[in-house]
Amino acid sequence: MFIEEADYMGVTVTCTEEQWRAKVEAGHPNMRGKEDLVRGAIIDPDVVMQDRSRPSRKHHLREEPDGRYVMVVVQYDYGPEPIRGRLVTAFMRRRRRQGDVLLYSRGGTP
Amino acid sequence: VTTQLPRIDLQSFERLRFSYDHEFDVAHLHVNAPCSSVAEEVADGWYLFDDDSGDSPVATSLEIHNFLAEVANEPYFVGVVKPSFDEVERFTGKQLADGVVAEGSTGELPLTARLVTFLLGVAITKLEALRENERIPAK
Secondary structure, three states: OOEEEEOOOOOEEEEOHHHHHHHHHOOOHHHOOOHHHHHHHHHOOOEEEEOOOOOOEEEEEEEOOOOOEEEEEEEEEOOOOOOEEEEEEEEEEOOOOOOOOEEEEOOOOO | OOOOOOEOOHHHOOEEEEEEEOOOOEEEEEEOOOOOOEEEEEEOOEEEEEOOOOOOOEEEEEEEEOHHHHHHOOHHHHHHHHHHHHHHHHHHOOOHHHOEEEEEEOOOOHHHHHHHHHHHHHHHHHHHHHHHHHHOOOO
């Protein structure tokens, strides 16, 4: 598995190398070689936001030194099996949007 | 934060890339080849990318989440989306619902080129409205 990390809740989030190339690098070439930033946003995000359309989807954001955010979208599969997360996409984002529902903030303050 | 709205550079728009990820219902539409870009969420699930070139950013792509579920079948969009879907399916020989990647010139994919231009315009309008709303405190 190319990415296999426990998120802020301890849920394992995965992404194969093929998925990484097809879902992330192909559309976002500036993410090439930034898999460690994505791992960091999964393991230790600054904030986690609820996706506004899908309850099973969350956005993990981590600010970089240049003020941009690494954003990792994770799909969580709930069911009889243990919860698992699958990486939907990841890219660089300029800023956070007002009004997002905050699920987690490192340090407790948004 | 960049204050200028991204612009669509039609003169350099020669090729496009349309991808649809059926596993997660995500569409990504690129002007020319994918390039280094940064995103702003302009509406729920709409991510507009620009080339991060400071005062005069150029729109480079648009990623739309929940594309089939929430956008493609909307009456407002279906008139431009459906012809493009048919074109992409003919071009790739694959069904959109199975996931596709179509890369070609604007001449090879003229209807999809129109779709890209139209949706980028919609996204820029959404960004303008979002910035305006964020400047005005909610009552």
